[in-house]
Amino acid sequence: MLNYAPDLGRVFQALADPGRRLMVERLSRGPASVSELGRPLDMSLAAALQHVQVLEASGLVRSQKAGRTRTCTINPAALRSAEDWIAGRRTMVEHRLDRLGEYLAQAAGQPDSAGATEPGGTTSEHEEPQ
């Protein structure tokens, strides 16, 4: 039932590993071969290739083989899809907190309103707690 943006899951899974994040960081500065990506991580070519395959499966990275060298490039669209998902949620939270702040400020500014000094109190304007 959870057919919910499956590619996004792969992107976040790919970014969960610190070694793969270093690879993404390196590739954001320009294309690199698999061995160049593995070198600063002190890993074998086979291990580096496995990480590159996870990055490719997520859509974050594309690679092309020429002779014996596989060159990797980053796909900014995949980064943007993950960024947009997080930004959408964060914006929703912040707007909600802003509205709550405005409500509390308004309640505090009404000295004749009973119960207004108690944020989260049970005045009739207060939203039902979820």
Add this chain to the structure above:
Amino acid sequence: MLNYAPDLGRVFQALADPGRRLMVERLSRGPASVSELGRPLDMSLAAALQHVQVLEASGLVRSQKAGRTRTCTINPAALRSAEDWIAGRRTMVEHRLDRLGEYLAQAAGQPDSAGATEPGGTTSEHEEPQ
């Protein structure tokens, strides 16, 4: 050796699961109990609690128990840290591609420049391929 933003790894790991993303989505609209979070996912309270614990360990979610009910809230700062990391990499990629585009446009606009018709050619101005 990979002591590289370990919390970020936990945040991305937490977001890699579609059920946990639905929980984050729900919490971005307001606080919810563990059972409320598990209901749309058709999972047991124990399973929902496990997911909540992963979200809490990452810093994305905070929870507080009152009586028999554990109420969860989202932490926008953790969302922002993940968003900022991705945005930083994406911006770097896009600036680099913009500079490359400008270089190619400039090269195409110089009809007397030898080799300028071949993007990625070996003119002396061209950067060393990485």
